[in-house]
Amino acid sequence: MLFARLGLPHNWRARAQYTLLESEFGEGLSFIRLWERWRQEPTRPVRLHFVALSPSLVEAPVLRARLRAQTPPEVHDLVEQLVRQWPLNMPGTHRLDFEELDVTLTLAVGPVERTLPSLAAAVDAVLFSDHVENAQGPLASLWQKSLPRLARDPARLWLALADGQIVQGCQPSTLSSAEHTYSVTEHMLRQPEIEKEQRHAVVVGAGIAGAGVAHALALRGWRVQVLDVAHRRSQAHGGHLAAALTPMVTRDDDIRARLSRAGSLRAQARWSHVSQEVLWRCGALQLERVSGRIVDLAGVLEGLTLPEQWVRYVSCAQASDIAGLPLNRGGLYFPSAACIRPERLIEALLQTPGIECADVQVERVEKVNGQWQVVDVLGEVRAQAPQVILASAFGTQALLQQSERLNQDARIAAMHQLGGEITLLPQQLLAGGPRCIVSGDGYVLPSLDGLCAVGSSYVHGAQQIETSREGVRGNLSRAAGLLGRPELSELFNNGESHIASNQACAQALMGWAGWRAVLPGRLPAIGPIAHTEGLWVATGFASRGLTWSSLAGDLIAGALSGEPLALERDIMDKISQT
Ligand SMILES: Cc1cc2nc3c(=O)[nH]c(=O)nc-3n(C[C@H](O)[C@H](O)[C@H](O)COP(=O)(O)OP(=O)(O)OC[C@H]3O[C@@H](n4cnc5c(N)ncnc54)[C@H](O)[C@@H]3O)c2cc1C
Structure with missing residues (x-):
């Protein structure tokens, strides 16, 4: 019937x-x-x-x-x-x-x-x-x-x-x-059908964004070449022991909140095959703030119709119970938030059949006879394919510029980068560490390999980024505030404390420093470069690379495969403005 x-x-x-x-x-x-x-x-x-x-x-x-x-x-x-x-x-x-x-x-x-x-x-x-x-x-x-x-x-x-x-x-x-x-979303939805033998893409950048795109394409039967600079790639997340994948909420359920919900859900589904040692659901507490911009978190939830399994308000006692540590305030609890080892997640995604990785520093791309040629710093063509996705974080801006494809009015033209670092605290200093992510002004992650990652700093205008005593001090002060343990701030105070005088211990605290590529409005750029066929970007992931990676992959791979998009049109219209 x-x-x-x-x-x-x-x-x-x-x-x-x-x-x-x-x-x-x-x-x-x-x-x-x-x-x-x-x-x-x-x-x-x-x-x-x-x-x-x-x-x-x-x-x-x-x-x-x-x-x-x-x-x-x-x-x-x-x-x-x-x-x-x-x-x-x-x-x-x-x-x-x-x-x-x-x-x-x-x-x-x-x-x-x-x-x-x-x-x-x-x-x-x-x-x-x-x-x-x-x-x-x-x-x-x-x-x-x-x-x-x-x-x-x-x-x-x-x-x-x-x-x-x-x-x-x-x-x-x-x-x-x-x-x-003209809408870019419409253009994404109406891609010409691609023959099986034409399903070949090059992804520039093997970070969190590139791995998400390559994985999504490979799952749909595409052949994918991923190019990155090996030593830069290892710097990008080597030492980034653990990171958080957490949704966010806002009183009016605005675009950022909806995008973070969609991204978190996609990551949970798309990465469900990844081992628990690489990605594990530990939940996240977002504690009430006591200084700065104070928001009534219980009030935020009132107008929203979100189920308790996704987010609920918890008292100070409940929060302490969940974290397994005494905390001095309550806040929001997201039971499905997860901790991730970024480097190992990237490795796991890039091992999907259909993906090949190569060590190439890409200088520019150019279209020749319907194929995008990917050219390295020596001027050699290192790969070519009908589709190229630039997932090279802040480097995407330079690549577009060098390829003469950067429109000065485009969002990517206004991208900037922000440095930052995490600090690794031996778990014994935190009574074993929290059982879940504790966040608010900064975050403390559950112990991994005996260390709790505490983050993170925001450094504006830096040319180079490396871990620093100043960064460690800032992160210790965040941990002290979140866990209600003022003595943590003193751990690293100019040679007076045990930790600072013990070189090995001080070295251990120095965690990892890296970059965030940030676009105006802190929304990523995921979609085609306007008025070009076959050139795409996935960049501007700021502090939310893990939340947006798998969704970005499914949006680009889904568009190239003629699928309905897994995101609402009004959000697509914003993020596809590249
Ligand atoms: C201190 C700190 C803590 C953070 N904590 C979290 C967290 O808890 N949760 C979270 O979700 N996010 C976190 N982030 C943000 C997260 O790291 C980024 O959002 C994420 O790395 C962005 O992914 P990406 O692939 O765009 O960039 P990257 O992961 O930096 O990868 C970009 C890749 O492109 C390559 N590349 C660039 N140019 C070229 C070129 N010309 N040729 C070839 N390859 C090139 C680079 O070598 C690099 O490997 C944190 C960031 C910092 C700095």
């Missing part, structure tokens, strides 16, 4: 991708049925993308019970796969992948007035529910206005109405000319 309503298999024959939008996901019955048919059909498209709107999500056990009651036992395995990835009930875009990414489910959760305009997808068919089909007034006009924008080809858009009627093609666009202005 569902299959016939969608005009299948005829409508997906000879297609590499087929994307369906369902107006209301409900309990997911259509998704399970379509997925099951896709598995059986010899003429199926290579990849099936199911996009659906849902005002909210039921809990996973409820979904399981309802779906099992309505489906035959043969598909219960699919139900289980869906339930295993089922997200928490949070507004935004949730991406679930099945069948090694050949089947994707994109759930847009929230009120339809918000989710429909912010869908970033190009769809072939729409499956309507009764409720939407019979709608009058604003809901009907919202759909009318949205369909031409969402259709991959408006003349061929297949509309399956709830009463069994089928309409092909949608009304011409009612958008005003102002709404029709």
Whole structure:
């Protein structure tokens, strides 16, 4: 019945991708049925993308019970796969992948007035529910206005109405000319289909951003060459013992908060294969601040509809209990936040089949006969491919400049870099260290290899960056403030203390120093370089490289593979302004 309503298999024959939008996901019955048919059909498209709107999500056990009651036992395995990835009930875009990414489910959760305009997808068919089909007034006009924008080809858009009627093609666009202005997101969604043998990309930069992009492309069957300067790469994160992957919240759930939520969720899903020694969920406390810009953290949560499994307010006693150390204030607790060994994570991602790494200092890129040539400092072409992604942090600006592709009005032209360092404190100085990330003004991470990473400093205008006594002092003072242990500030005071007079101990404290590439507004740049074909960037990750890396990878690799994007359009419109 569902299959016939969608005009299948005829409508997906000879297609590499087929994307369906369902107006209301409900309990997911259509998704399970379509997925099951896709598995059986010899003429199926290579990849099936199911996009659906849902005002909210039921809990996973409820979904399981309802779906099992309505489906035959043969598909219960699919139900289980869906339930295993089922997200928490949070507004935004949730991406679930099945069948090694050949089947994707994109759930847009929230009120339809918000989710429909912010869908970033190009769809072939729409499956309507009764409720939407019979709608009058604003809901009907919202759909009318949205369909031409969402259709991959408006003349061929297949509309399956709830009463069994089928309409092909949608009304011409009612958008005003102002709404029709060129959007980079639109350009990303309408990439020409890339033949299998053309799926070859070069990624410049093997840091956190480059590894995320290379991994996402390789998972989609791309051949990826990753180029980096070996000694610089080892400097980039060698000694960066541990880092934090934490979401953030703001009272109005602004773009940065939504992006951090999307990024954290993507990282949890995409990196779920990584060993617990490299990435482990330890949770994070964000303590109330006692100086500077004080925010009422309990009040921040009041207007938000976020589940307790994602974030909750905890008292001082509860926070101490969670951290396993006496703390002197409460704050927000994010149970799914994680600690990561950056260098080992990068290594693990770059070992994905399909990725080759080479030691090259890239000077510039240039387009020759439809291929991007990647040229080193000696002027030699070291790689070429139809797609190049510059993920070289602050170096991206110089690369674009040297390639004569840097528009002076572009966000990347205004990128700058900020130095900083972490300090490694022997765990015995912190009674074994906290069990979770403790943050606020700075952070203290749980012990790893007997050391707790404390961070981090922000150094403006530096030409070179290295660990310093000043940096250590600053970090110790952050740890002292967070843990309510003023004596920690004294540990390193000019030769008077035990630590400062003990050279070995002082050396151990010197942790790691590195750079952050920062764009105006502290939002990353993820997308194509305007008015070029095949040149992309993933840069400007500031202090949130771990939160944004896997999402950046999925956005670029997803666009190149014709997928719906795993992020709302309004956020995409900001970050894709490169
Ligand atoms: C002290 C400190 C603490 C931090 N803590 C955290 C934390 O807890 N959590 C978090 O999420 N983030 C943290 N960050 C931020 C995080 O490190 C960055 O966001 C992240 O490294 C950005 O990733 P990237 O790949 O863009 O840059 P990098 O990881 O710096 O990688 C860029 C790579 O590009 C290469 N490259 C550059 N130019 C060229 C070229 N011309 N040719 C070839 N290769 C090139 C470089 O060699 C380098 O390997 C911290 C940063 C600092 C400084």
